[in-house]
Amino acid sequence: MSVRYGLLALLDEAPSHGYQLKTAFERRTGGNWALNIGQVYTTIQRLERDGLVESLDGDPAADDERRAYRITQAGRSQLAAWFDNPVVPEAPARDELTIKVLLAVAAGDIDVSVLLQRQRRASIEQLQAYTRRKAKADPKRDMAFLILLDALIFRTEAEIRWLDACDARIRSVSKEAAR
């Protein structure tokens, strides 16, 4: 989804070739969202099929590499609608950590607090790695990169808060039981 609209947004600025789109997309998203060129061409073909972009020189026989594309009127209105509407979170993805914790709690013979702490340490170390990158970045020149890092950092932070909450819940129940 994000690649499709990303390419549309770039084509809205200027007609481009696939390879130009690939490098521009990567630059815009902070240099950390690698795209492969094949993915760019398939996405463009779908956009063309849906009438959202069109080939500039209209030669259907030309190679992918030599073809330049521009956005159509329909493409422009779809792009505007995308920017105008919030991203609706999908139903929670099946996520391994949540499932692991739920199963560990149910199992009864696994030390959940040890499991939670091991996970907490791993997540903090991941956060430390992100934060090092953040500390080195230039607030003006690397703004896109910093915004991307913030997304990764806050997601990891949320995970740690959830681990803390699990821990506290389990502790309060086992304290009650000890009474």
Add this chain to the structure above:
Amino acid sequence: MTVLVQLDGAARRFGSGHTEVTALHPTSLTVEASELLAVMGPSGSGKTTLLSLVGGLDRPTEGRVVVAGQDVGSLKARDLAILRRRTVGYVFQDLNLLAGLTARENVAIPLELDGRPIGEARAAADAALDSVGLANLADRFPDDLSGGEQQRVAIARALVGGRQILLADEPTGALDSITGESVMRLLRAHCDGGGTAILVTHDAAHAAWADRVVFLRDGRMVDEARAASSPDLTTTAA
């Protein structure tokens, strides 16, 4: 490597007999120059107790706490006060500043208590305020500063006169994330310049500025996270 803070089986118990509470079980830990240490753990796990021992606000009931080469537990009250004025700065979660004094006067307090001439103390205060980006607000009273600005004044006061060891208990508690980040950048810069800081926080994103994160639980250090040397960050677009 210069060790600036060392706990050697240090413990803190309150009360005795069946009412005894062990806020901190015997704990050993060293913190070196240039190191930023974060302390995390649930409420009541002993974080503030640990920080108070290092800051000389409290003494261990067992073991030793050595700060900048001095054994805090055996220092006379007078020498402890000198250690606090010259070497260790403390930032609390709130109630940091005196309302009747300007930012500059607040920051100058530790130096004036130390008997430095007023002119010299104020000049050092201005330099410290400048280092936290508040040179232009030196004449403001705390009530006329935002929470984030007050916290930066408190950090300037903790560092004024070149104190090496900064202890901070939830200094980012009430701040929004970008303002909190600017406080973390100050702590980081202090450590990168050869100082040491110990930060108590519940906020993982702030703890992640540290080189090392120790986890307390029921008064014991149960685990430790370290910044890895070669982070890999590459993501793929969906």
